[in-house]
Amino acid sequence: MAVYTQVSPDQADALLARLGLGPQQALVPVASGIENTNYFVSTAEGEWVLTVFERLAAEQLPYYLRLMAHLAAHGLPVPAPRPDASGGLVHTLAGKPAALVERLPGAPVDAPDIHHVALLGSVLARMHLAVADFAMHQPNLRGPAWRAEAGQHAQAWLQGAPAELLRAELAFQQTLADAPALAALPQGAVHADLFRDNALFDGAPGQEQLSGVFDFYFAGHDHFIYDLAVVLNDWCIDLDSGALDDARAQALLQAYQAVRPLQGAEQRLLPALRRAAALRFWLSRLDDWHRPRDAQLLTPKDPAHFERVLRHAVDQPWHP
Numbered sequence: 001m002a003v004y005t006q007v008s009p010d011q012a013d014a015l016l017a018r019l020g021l022g023p024q025q026a027l028v029p030v031a032s033g034i035e036n037t038n039y040f041v042s043t044a045e046g047e048w049v050l051t052v053f054e055r056l057a058a059e060q061l062p063y064y065l066r067l068m069a070h071l072a073a074h075g076l077p078v079p080a081p082r083p084d085a086s087g088g089l090v091h092t093l094a095g096k097p098a099a100l101v102e103r104l105p106g107a108p109v110d111a112p113d114i115h116h117v118a119l120l121g122s123v124l125a126r127m128h129l130a131v132a133d134f135a136m137h138q139p140n141l142r143g144p145a146w147r148a149e150a151g152q153h154a155q156a157w158l159q160g161a162p163a164e165l166l167r168a169e170l171a172f173q174q175t176l177a178d179a180p181a182l183a184a185l186p187q188g189a190v191h192a193d194l195f196r197d198n199a200l201f202d203g204a205p206g207q208e209q210l211s212g213v214f215d216f217y218f219a220g221h222d223h224f225i226y227d228l229a230v231v232l233n234d235w236c237i238d239l240d241s242g243a244l245d246d247a248r249a250q251a252l253l254q255a256y257q258a259v260r261p262l263q264g265a266e267q268r269l270l271p272a273l274r275r276a277a278a279l280r281f282w283l284s285r286l287d288d289w290h291r292p293r294d295a296q297l298l299t300p301k302d303p304a305h306f307e308r309v310l311r312h313a314v315d316q317p318w319h320p
């Protein structure tokens with residue numbers, strides 16, 4: 001169930017008219033997604049995704065939508081938000097903030113192979129280059145301050161070996177966060193949640209193209225290799241063991257570095273940032289598990305998966 005706000009054809013048409021688009025020819029609720037209400041909308045001008053934001057306030061949205069517009073304007077496969085006559089990207093529908101973005105073709109890939117991760121690695125590197133002149137700034141809201149607080153809560157839910165892993169990793173990451181070597185790494189606006197379900201591929205099997213990446217609502221300012229670590233930890237992981245798959249990781253990194261070669265310090269710190277990324281999603285999943293926002297709407301994702309990813313990253317660090 002992903003439609004929390006019912007949008008009528010008349011409401012959709014009124015918004016489309018404000019955005020210089022013809023009336024809707026089809027308005028189809030999107031079943032997947034848990035944060036927001038999404039509809040696929042067809043007009044004479046093209047295909048769109050209408051999002052009604054259920055949690056984020058209007059004043060929080062410009063950073064995310066401007067980042068998407070910036071990346072799209074730089075030729076990245078990111079859906080461009082449709083502006084109104086005054087250039088605004090945040091609209092209102094049924095009293096809630098809303099946005100209309102281009103609909104990408106294709107479908108997500110659950111079990112990516114070397115071909116898929118290479119395409120993604122190249123696009124990720126291009127995104128990191130393209131934000132050099134992105135003027136807005138927002139910290140990563142799932143960064144060190146959030147981690148410390150979430151880590152405190154999580155201590156109460158864990159015992160034994162997981163509790164010890166968490167305690168040690170929080171201490172390790174705190175030391176890392178204070179290190180001048182980390183502060184000196186290249187950084188900028190990053191996606192920070194580019195999992196397999198936030199990218200679509202289109203085309204014949206074996207020859208798919210990456211049609212685009214979306215869901216920028218955890219984006220913020222962070223190190224580029226943190227973003228790379230988030231991606232490695234999802235796209236290149238053996239889902240049963242939590243270990244990094246060397247062939248996929250090498251393919252992703254090679255494609256990334258063909259566009260944006262990593263500095264020596266980035267290569268050295270990538271294993272530590274993989275640990276930071278695994279910890280971030282272990283903590284957010286623990287929080288969703290133990291403090292569900294709305295038990296009826298949210299099926300929490302398995303926290304133990306990221307405990308395994310973290311344990312592997314600690315015990316068997318992978319160096320590019």
Ligand SMILES: Nc1ncnc2c1ncn2[C@@H]1O[C@H](COP(=O)(O)OP(=O)(O)OP(=O)(O)O)[C@@H](O)[C@H]1O
Binds near residue numbers: 036215
């Ligand atoms: N620009 C787009 N083009 C094509 N499909 C899209 C686009 N944006 C979203 N979708 C589709 O809508 C679904 C829900 O989108 P999204 O993942 O942003 O949902 P959400 O509820 O906002 O977030 P979450 O994934 O965190 O639950 C996606 O799985 C995808 O199928």
Ligand SMILES: N[C@@H](CCO)C(=O)O
Binds near residue numbers: 193218281284285
């Ligand atoms: N990608 C996240 C959910 C959205 O932040 C996870 O898999 O835990």
